[in-house]
Amino acid sequence: MKKINIIGLGYIGLPTALMFAASGVPVHGTDCNKKLVDKLKAGQLTFKEEGLDELFDCALREKIEFSTDYIETDVYIITVPTPYDKASKRIDSSYVLGALNSVFKVTPKGAIVCIESTVSPGTIDKHVRPFIESKGYTIGEDIHLVHAPERILPGSMVYELKHNSRTIGADDPIVGEKIKQLYESFCEGEIVLTDIRTAEMTKVVENTFRDINIAFANELAKICRADNMDVYEIIRIASKHPRVNILQPGPGVGGHCISVDPWFLVGDYPGLTKLILSARQVNDSMPDFVLERIHDIMKAEGLTDVSRVGLYGLAYKENVDDTRESPTLQMLESMQKHLACGAKIYDPFVKKDIVENQYHDFDKFLKDIDMLVIMVAHDEIKGQLEKIKGKVVLDTKNICAFEGVHKL
Numbered sequence: 212m213k214k215i216n217i218i219g220l221g222y223i224g225l226p227t228a229l230m231f232a233a234s235g236v237p238v239h240g241t242d243c244n245k246k247l248v249d250k251l252k253a254g255q256l257t258f259k260e261e262g263l264d265e266l267f268d269c270a271l272r273e274k275i276e277f278s279t280d281y282i283e284t285d286v287y288i289i290t291v292p293t294p295y296d297k298a299s300k301r302i303d304s305s306y307v308l309g310a311l312n313s314v315f316k317v318t319p320k321g322a323i324v325c326i327e328s329t330v331s332p333g334t335i336d337k338h339v340r341p342f343i344e345s346k347g348y349t350i351g352e353d354i355h356l357v358h359a360p361e362r363i364l365p366g367s368m369v370y371e372l373k374h375n376s377r378t379i380g381a382d383d384p385i386v387g388e389k390i391k392q393l394y395e396s397f398c399e400g401e402i403v404l405t406d407i408r409t410a411e412m413t414k415v416v417e418n419t420f421r422d423i424n425i426a427f428a429n430e431l432a433k434i435c436r437a438d439n440m441d442v443y444e445i446i447r448i449a450s451k452h453p454r455v456n457i458l459q460p461g462p463g464v465g466g467h468c469i470s471v472d473p474w475f476l477v478g479d480y481p482g483l484t485k486l487i488l489s490a491r492q493v494n495d496s497m498p499d500f501v502l503e504r505i506h507d508i509m510k511a512e513g514l515t516d517v518s519r520v521g522l523y524g525l526a527y528k529e530n531v532d533d534t535r536e537s538p539t540l541q542m543l544e545s546m547q548k549h550l551a552c553g554a555k556i557y558d559p560f561v562k563k564d565i566v567e568n569q570y571h572d573f574d575k576f577l578k579d580i581d582m583l584v585i586m587v588a589h590d591e592i593k594g595q596l597e598k599i600k601g602k603v604v605l606d607t608k609n610i611c612a613f614e615g616v617h618k619l
């Protein structure tokens with residue numbers, strides 16, 4: 212079997228490459244970041260993720276290769292980032308096109324290019340196909356196109372790579388079937404074959420569904436706060452109904468997926484996306500809602516010194532080190548505008564200093580604060596709740612059951 216070339220070794224590409232390799236598929240991983248490649252070559256992982264160490268060891272035993280070069284082969288899987296422009300809310304497909312451009316320099320005729328990166332619906336028709344044709348290639352003859360959007364949940368990536376269902380969109384069902392068989396080397400979930408446009412849309416729809424459901428929970432939290440009702444109890448009981456399943460309110464929706472993908476639909480269909488837009492706005496308003504809660508609680512508890520307020524959690528969610536679009540970072544930005552800040556911050560997963568007053572020792576952090584705001588429910592704090600008794604606590608993730616704790 213020829214090697215497959217996986218291009219882009221970030222949060223999605225690396226676990227996927229390791230999974231293929233560990234399942235016996237020969238893999239060459241390519242990334243333009245030489246430092247990252249050198250680290251992987253030296254046997255060091257570039258981020259933390261449950262089960263990734265073991266998978267890395269296994270892939271290394273299977274002789275996975277890493278380099279900044281692209282190789283001549285039959286199958287390329289593109290897992291590069293697809294940033295979006297915050298102002299226009301539109302996707303920037305330049306990394307995908309850049310990867311394709313590099314592939315063209317080495318690819319033989321008839322190779323399959325499978326794009327895993329999330330793209331806004333229509334991107335492949337509007338940007339990718341014209342780009343390929345502009346290089347003199349005929350799609351379906353010189354190059355076969357497939358879109359197999361990733362679906363794995365950070366924090367549970369290795370498990371989900373294996374067990375999730377997948378979607379594969381292809382122009383040619385025979386090519387789609389080939390790629391399906393390739394993913395079946397590790398994927399035990401159902402693999403659904405469809406066309407490219409449907410695969411693009413389905414991916415964005417999944418993340419938009421989750422965003423809307425979280426927005427509903429967040430709006431309920433605001434309603435319940437206004438009239439002193441327990442939102443968690445209401446969601447718990449309502450969700451016992453066989454057709455009701457409400458997600459949990461929180462300090463905001465972060466990460467590079469759910470807080471981004473719905474904007475693609477809003478950007479492309481502005482007149483048709485009132486619900487999707489409102490959901491985004493509700494979720495984006497949550498860091499400011501938490502800020503208001505901090506204000507109110509400080510007043511009620513007789514606290515005046517913002518520099519004695521401590522924020523627990525910088526990552527966008529529990530048990531990951533990814534801080535992209537993190538609600539805490541959004542809140543710090545607002546705090547700087549309104550409160551002149553000085554608040555203290557601690558996150559056991561974020562080892563580098565990325566904000567002012569960042570701590571790396573939980574006990575020291577606790578010593579220097581009077582009020583603790585739990586922004587992220589890392590397992591670390593769940594095991595140390597005894598230590599925070601006696602502090603004024605605002606628990607935005609509903610993990611503390613003891614008396615006197617303030618909730619959203």
Ligand code: SAJ
Nearest residue numbers: 362363364417418421458459461464465466468469527528
């Ligand atoms: N959140 C809540 N309440 C909840 C659930 C989540 O406030 O009940 C918040 C989290 O704290 C976080 C944000 O939402 O800030 C997003 O977290 P998440 O765990 O819901 O999802 P992501 O962004 O880590 O991963 C999502 C997943 N999509 C879906 O579940 C539909 C994942 O399967 C995708 O592969 C990933 O996006 C992606 O890459 O698109």
